Every structure is written in structure tokens, then in C-alpha cells.
Amino acid sequence: MYRVALTAPDDFDGWRAAARRLALASVDPADIVWQVGDQSIDLFGDTPLPAERPGAGFAVPRAFVDLAEKAILHSEPARFALLYALLCRLRGRPGLMEDKADPLLRRVDVLAKAVRRDIHKMRAFVRFREISDDGGERFVAWFEPDHHIVRANAGFFMRRFAAMRWSILTPEISIHWDGEALLEGPGAKRTDAPDGDPVEALWKGYYAAIFNPARLKTGAMLSEMPKKYWRNLPEAALIPDLIAGAQAREAAMIATAPLPEKVPKRQGDVATIWATVRHEAMGCTRCPLHRDATQMIFGEGPLDAPLMIIGEQPGDQEDLAGRPFVGPAGQFLDRALAQAGVDRSRAYVTNAVKHFKFERQGKRRLHQSPDAGEIEACRWWLGQEIDLIRPQIIVALGASAARAMLGKAVTIGRTRGAAIALKDGAEGWVTVHPSYLLRLPDAERQAAEQARFVDDLRMVAERVTAQG
Amino acid sequence: MAQLSTRQKLEILADAAKYDASCASSGTAKRNSSDGKGIGSTEGMGICHAYAPDGRCISLLKILLTNSCIFDCHYCINRRSSDVRRARFTAQEVVELTLNFYRRNYIEGLFLSSGIIASSDYTMEQMVEVARSLREDHDFRGYIHLKTIPDADPALLNLAGLYADRLSINVELPTDSGLKRLAPEKDGGRIEGAMGHLRGEIDEKIDAKRKYKSAPRFAPAGQSTQMIVGADAADDRAIIAKASSLYDRHKLRRVYYSAFSPIPSPSAVLPLKRPPLMREHRLYQSDWMIRFYGYDAREIAAATDAATGCLPLDIDPKLAWALNHRAAFPVDVNRAPREALLRVPGLGVKAVDRILMSRRHRRLRLDDVARLTTSIKKLRPFLIAADWRPVALIDRADLRARLAPPAKQLDLFT
Secondary structure, three states, X not given: OEEEEEOOOOOHHHHHHHHHHHHHOOOOHHHEEEEEOOOOOOOOOOEOOOOOOOOOOOOXXXXXXXXXXXXXXXXXXXXXXXXXXXXXXXXXXXXXXXXXXXXXXXXXXXXXXXXXXXXXHHHHHOOOEEEEEOOEEEEEEEOOOOOOOHHHHHHHHHHHOOOOOEEEEOOOEEEEEOOOOEEEEEOOOHHHOOOOOOHHHHHHHHHHHHOOOOOOOHHHHHHHOOHHHHHHOXXXXXXXXXXXXXXXXHHHHHHHOOOOOXXXXXXXXXXXXXXXXXXXXXXXXXXXXXXXXXXXXXXXOOOOOOEEEEEOOOOHHHHXXXXXOOOHHHXXXXXXXXXXXOOHHHEEEEEOOOOOOEEEEOOEEEEOOOOHHXXXXXXXXXXXXXHHHOOOEEEEEHHHHHHHHHOOOOOHHHHOOOOEEOOOOOEEEEEOOHHHHHHOOOHHHHHHHHHHHHHHHHHHHHHHHHHO | OOOOXXXXXXXXXXXXXXXOOOOOOOOOOOEXXXXXXXXXXXXXXXXXXXXXXXXXXXXXXEEEOEOOOOOOOOOOOOOOXXXXXXXXXXXXXXXXHHXXXXXXXXXXXXXXXXXXXXXXXXXXXXXXXXXXXXXXHOOEOOEEEEEOOOOOOHHHHHHHHHHOOEEXXXXXXXXXXXXXXXXXXXXXXXXXXXXXXXXXXXXXXHHHHHHOOOOOOOOOOOEEEEEEEOOOOOOHHHHHHHHHHHHHHHOOOEEEEEEOOXXXXXXXXXXXXXXXXXXXXXXXXXXXHHHHOOOOHHHHHOOOOOOOOOOOOOOOHHHHHHHHOHHHOOEEOOOOOHHHHHOOOOOOHHHHHHHHHHOOOOOOOHHHHHHHOOOOOOOHHHEEEOOEOOOOHHHOOOHHHHHOOOOOOOOOOO
């Protein structure tokens, strides 16, 4: 049994010298005990290391040295043995370093990766606190790394803070820079480091202010800044309150969002905004329907209307006329509204989909129902109309309109006849589309359904009066 | 009004800056201060010194010089007609703050932006003065990112580029009509004109550096821009096309996407609904596909939904593209060229490089591939390995459902 005593947990040079001698003598990895420090636990009776043979040596790829320099800093006790085993394999197979699927190489790669991450996190999370001593100002930090990286990482802080005097204290080792040379000292305790710095108040103020509470994503924060680092980061003390504040803010939005009695009217120049939105919608290419239709048909009516009526989409006549609800279904709707006692001139009428969708059959353009994607694409415009007009009551005619109003597919039979609370406080109603009533073949059934439609509208008229 | 303390000003001016997504400090020239003069270093890789609970990295001191502004852009919390509290730092105060934070290892440097006060030139002069003082008076060698004002004198932009690592000009909105409506005082033509000017300067100085070692560097970390997503009608297809054309024409290092975030006291022309944060994430993924995976903007457009023009939210755009192009799969992990492997959903650039290296030494089996990647589950339908052939899997109609994450309840507020 061979025993190798390394001087420190990050003693790469010691490992390299011993490994070279052992590998040249073809010593089996299983016959070596690697340890840090020279305390002898003489259980097996140690064999002295093979003699050094001057001039004898062998080359290893640069990639191996780079990898070993990192992996040796890991806290895994088996790292020295794993690296030696890899070195022995490498002598027989020079291409091994490229074979990233090799399990042993993969294992060492994982160690090195953890070390690189730890080095990076130390560069990120060391927080200096300023003190003054005989030599003037000095910056001292307390840090707890996972691996033996402090000595290897000193260069970064020397290159960055060369003109400053600083110390980094860790449980295993301390490093001190006096502006010219790096000194090493023994491990320290947290209480050896200063416990505050007036600039930290500014830094915490900055941390809280740069956080955007409208987009809470704690998972993303935790994966990059795990909790184990928090106790040494002054700003991390704010995190619980910031999260709680953001959640309270969200809760306040829930509490204030629906105003069941009355939707507040929009402030500002609604007419200009409506005209701009309409103008923008004219050039809409959000779905393919704009290609074949003659024009985009936007809603119309008073911009302070208490009632909004949503149809399915413009038909053949609307497409040519450029206005909603002028064809047969529109005329039928006008009559039904009059019968129900709804003041048509106080309603804003629009469609779920704003371009005509049809199939050409000879000279005729036959209406086709819009699909879910087209309705969804066009909800962008409907949403802005609702947001500008802010009606108290919205009536959706037919399944497409109901889908656009509610954002999901519903069956008319089940939703008809009852008010639905909409997100922004308005009240939604669903009924059939007039063109369905015009197409019913059976005259008796048609009359009954039309009467039911007028009943629905009458209910709406009552709600409008009650809300007005 | 009572005098504001430094801390109060910092809080106001950081709050005003948080709608800018960028906080990168990477990709600039390498420098350090080991000669014992000055302070600071940049070593290629950026460092995130903290993360806020919104998941964003805090690498730089990101503040406005002032949040007063003569413009009235509707999406901006600092617009003239907004009633936020106003504050202003002097150049000297910003310099002090940057150095104090830097010495304590809180930051990699400064990202300075500003509302426009008095005139574009005056504002730009103030910002350049901060960068000048850091570099010349204090020999600061950390990272500086300046947001430049497109209307400012080109001579000032040129000066900014000598001090800063990165310059950026926000295009703000992906369409001209959106810009006209939401930022009536900004001009898309002038914004792009300024970007073109910067590109010219950057190219010219790189060229000069090749000939003369002593030639000054000009914005060595290049220029970037930001687009607001979801404040106008532009769909993902339009946004990707715009980003791709900006990359091509102005050689941008990065295009940042910022999901329109509801701001306090919003203007009346804004949509009230905010776009899902996932939409922003999908745009970033598509951006990576263009920059690192060899897709072009038209190919990504093919992954968008035909009706809405937007990328699917439930699966990533690379998987969406693969599901729409099944004829390109499965790919043989032991034979396929790099470009084909890069298109396999779930294989990243590093994994592909590891595959290419190891397959010179062994015929890769599924186990081997599992060791080289993070998850094999997503890959299996798209790969052929020595011991694996996904016979019918790639043709299954329910492949999407098998690979998409399980549906979650919809967020009430998105």
C-alpha cells in the first residue's frame, strides 16, 4: 500500500509529482491512499513511493491538466484517486479526453463543473465591508465556499482590486492583499469580520427598487442565488418582505379589480384613442382573413354606450358596406331590439371577428364560421374596444361572440339567460345569433325561438336600466 | 420640496430604470488593474452579483441620471404627463455611487440611462460626463453601458463609444405604427439612423485597431436594443422579423424583449392586459435559435401559430419547429452533421459539441447520450442511437401532448 500525503486540500503540484512517479511505476490506483496532511494512520504498513527517475516522464493532453486543476479543488475526498485513475486510463488511450461519454471522465467533469460554479459564485457574492486601521481604509469580507477554491480565486480579486487593501476571511483560510503581495492566514470565524458598512443601506435601497414586483419569479432567483448564500448577502435579508409585498400587491389587485356595481368610465380623450385604434386595426394582418375580405369592419356606436353587442363577424353585405349589422341579420336584430325596448342608438355594436370569412361558390360568397385561432387573434381588437367603451352590459350573440367575450368555448344552451361576471366588472349575457333564427326551417319553431330571443333582450334592457 | 437624500434619489432613479431588461456585463475587451493604478477588471464572462425576486440578474448599477423627461411616451413611467416623483443625480453623485458599490464588490459597473431634459444634446453630454469622469478621473476599468439618445449630436455618440463598453438605443416598439401611436415624439427612422451610425463607428474602429495597436477602442461590447412586447398589435412573427433585420443590418450584439409591464398611473391608450411573461421567454428562445442554432427568421415564423402569428406558449419554439418538420427526424446521433444535431429539441450547443467529440471514439448508445445531456426523455423521439430507433414515435399524432408539460391552471391575470 502506498500512502501520499498532500500538504493542503488544493495541493495540485504535490498530487502531480506523486502521480507522475506512481504512474511511471504502473502502480494500480487501488493500491494508493491519498490524504491531506501527514498524520499517519498506519494500518497496512506503507510502501515508500517509487523512486523519482530524473528525465523520465510522459505527456498528457493540456485538457487533462486544466480539468485536474479544477477538479482537485472539490471537497469530494475521492477526487485524488479519481484523477489518478483517469490519468492511468489516459496513458493507454490518448483520445480519452475527447470521449465525453466515458463514465469516469464524466464524473471528473462534474466535479470540475461544480468547482467552476463555486469559483464564479465567490466572485459574485463576496461582499466587502470597509473599515479603517493604521494603514488607512481596508475592505474585509467573510465568505463560505463549498470547495477549496479560495487560493485559486485570489488572482481575480488581485487583478480587480489591486490598488485597494483587502482581506477575504473563510473558515478554512484567510487571504490578505496589502496592495503589493498576497498573504495567507489561518481560517477565521464570521465574528472576525466587520458587521456592517454604511454603504450597505444604499445597496439595499437599490436592490429593493430595481426589483419589479409585477413579475415575481422566485424559482429563477433561487436557482442562481440559492439560500445557502443568503446569510452572507446583506441584501438577501430583504427578500422575504419583497416577496410578501409583491403577493400583497397581487392580492390588492384581486380585491380592487371587479367593481360589481359600476364600471368606471375611461378618462381622457376616448374618441381620439378609439379612432387611432380603429385606424391601426384597418391594417390588421393578425390572421389570414384580411387577404380575401374587402375591408376590416370595426364596431360603431356611442363611445359612452352602457351596452355593447357583439356579433360573430361581418357578412357579405357588411363586408361591402364597411359597417357592422347592416345585412339581413342586422335588420332582424334592429327589429328585435325595438320590440324588447332597447334603445339601439345607445348601444355599441361590433363583431368578434372583424373580417368576412367566406367560401366562394360560383358568384356567391358563402359565410363560414371563424375558427378558434381567428377569434383569438381578433380578441386583441375586441379587448381594446371593451376597454375603451367600458360598457356595463355586454351581450354576445352566438357561440363565436361568446368565446370572444369569455376567452373560452361555451355552449349557448347552458350559458343563456343568466348574467356572467366579467373580469373588469361588466356583466355579460349570452344568447343566439340572429342569423341562426333566420335559418331555422320550421316556421313554428322559428317563431318560438325568435320570441325567446326577444325575451333575452328584454332581460338585457332591464339590466341596462337598472345599471344606468 | 425638501431636498432628497442620496438614498431617496437612488430609489427613485433605480425604480425608474427597472423596465430596461438588459443587465449584461459580458463580451467586452479584457482589462484589469493589476498595474496598481485605478480600479476594476473585465474578464470576458459577466458576473451577476445578485438576483432579485423577479429572477433578474443584478450585474450593474442600473439607474437613470434623471427621470424627468420632455417626451410623453405612453408606455413609459417617466413620461411628461406621469405623476411619479422626480429626482436628478449630478454626474459626480453617480460617479461616487458607482465607485462605492464597485469597491464592495456589489456590481460589475454602471448602466446609465436618462430621461431627456432640456435637449437631447444636453442630456447626452451629462451622461458622457459620468463615463468620462469614471474613466479619466478615477481610472475605472469596470463595465460601462450607456443608453444613447438617437437625436443627440453624432460627435457626442462618438465620445460615448470611447468611454463605454456598450451602447444601446431602444427601438421601443416592433412596428412603426405602434411607435407613432405610443411614442409620438420618437421617430423610427432616426432611431435606426443612429444605430447605423454606431455600427459604422464600431466597424471603423475595429478596422483601425487591426492596423494600429494604439487605435482607441470603440464600444468593445457592441450595441444592443430593446423592444416592448405586447403594448401594440405586433405578433411574434413581426417581432422576430424585426429583430432579425436589426441583427443583420446593425450587427447588434443583443435584442432584449421586455413584456409590457403594467405601470403605475398608466396612459389611456395602453392595453390593460399584460402579455404573459412566457411570451417574452419564448421570444428569447427564438432569439437564441437565430443566434446560436442556425435557424433563420423565416424558419422560426414557421413555428408560430398560423392564425395568431405567435409562438406556442406551452412548448418551446425549437420543439414546435421540430413537430412541424417531422420529416427532418429522427437524426442519427452517430452520423448527423452538427447543424442537424443542433435542431434536435433538447440538445444544446454544449451537448452537441460533446456528442461530436465522443463519437469519434465510440458508437454512442442511448445511455451515452444520457450522460452528455440533461434529459433524455425529450430527445428520444428525435434521435437514432446505436441501440435505439424511435420507430413509430416520431409519427404519433399525440407526440406534442406527450412532450408538452402538463397543462396548468390559467393565471387569473394574464
